Amino acid sequence: AQSVSQHNHHVILSEAASLELGCNYSYGGTVNLFWYVQYPGQHLQLLLKYFSGDPLVKGIKGFEAEFIKSKFSFNLRKPSVQWSDTAEYFCAVLKAAGNKLTFGGGTRVLVKP
């Protein structure tokens, strides 16, 4: 069965620190990849997505992610975090011929002011 692994359950950072969240998936076919964010008290929102082409994708709020096919990875990065980036981040995979998103377990990020 397809699975998505997020390596860190909790991350604590200070403002201006760099952030990198790992995501690996276990499906060998063509996939679309996503990072969703859930701010405290809010619903899931799309941060960025990868379908094809340039493996480095840029999303909202200064986030970017790199798809490395050989490593089945789609890691999320932000060079300098802000307190407002405190949230839970979810990696998700959609098979190219499928309809359902498969999510990782999420990473809670706390940015200390």
Add this chain to the structure above:
Amino acid sequence: DTGVSQDPRHKITKRGQNVTFRCDPISEHNRLYWYRQTLGQGPEFLTYFQNEAQLEKSRLLSDRFSAERPKGSFSTLEIQRTEQGDSAMYLCASSYSGRKDEQFFGPGTRLTVL
């Protein structure tokens, strides 16, 4: 607000009772999805509709669960004879089949079964 809406936002019920949740998708979206999220986990797919047709159901969706989308607009998810293990956040998402990969999520209904 033209996003996905869900009602109620919170539901507390006693074990054995039936509950029903409603989801109103973004109006032009013809696909509607239900996911379940338990504490400390990511959302898990339950089922999805294209228009009024239920096209896929997860094995997580036991016989006690039923979902409908009678007119291809709003959807309901009913859980019969609730169990404590049904306590979770139930999320609804919608998308347009022309861009099926962009799923927009609602705020969820948090179910607590006592």
